[in-house]
Amino acid sequence: MGLFSAIFGKTDNSQLSEAIKDGAFLVDVRTPDEFSAGSVKGAVNIPLDKVPMELPKFKGKKNIVVFCRSGNRSGQAKSILEQSGFQNVINGGTWEDVNQLVNE
Template sequence: MNFFSALFGTTDNTQLNEALQEGAFLVDVRSSGEFASGSVKGAVNIPLDQVGSQLSKFKGKKNIVVFCRSGNRSAQAKNILEQNGFQDVINGGTWNNVNECIK
């Protein structure tokens, strides 16, 4: 377990890999500028400050994987989603971690 996963509670990659294989809804919660500089193929950009107002985009999704630069914003996004009744939300940690799991 690396420093960020210990600090922010990132799930182990086994759960992440399973969700990715099942076609998880990939959400990059970084800013639009950060997203434009590179992200995970197939991911949508819903910046952290918009997650609460964009809940309709998450409805009906079986597995949701949120990620960012360090795992901090994705941990916050996971909490927001769970507080609004969404289950099967995984904090993928960094976008590089999620990207590596897809390869």
């Protein structure tokens, strides 16, 4: 695990892949403009600054995968969700990484 991954809590691909195969709630935390330029099929867009106000959307989800452009904002989103009591949050890193796993 690299320093960046250690800091932002990016998970290993096997855990991420299993969560995706199991129907994880996929959340792109980039801006609406970034999201509209391309994202992961089936993902919802909840920008990082809106995550605290949108907590009800995360309730009852077996697994939550958050992702963004670089893994930075998704790391922050993971922290926000965990501080709000969610235990099942995975930082998927970049939307391209998550997209690749979704399309396997």
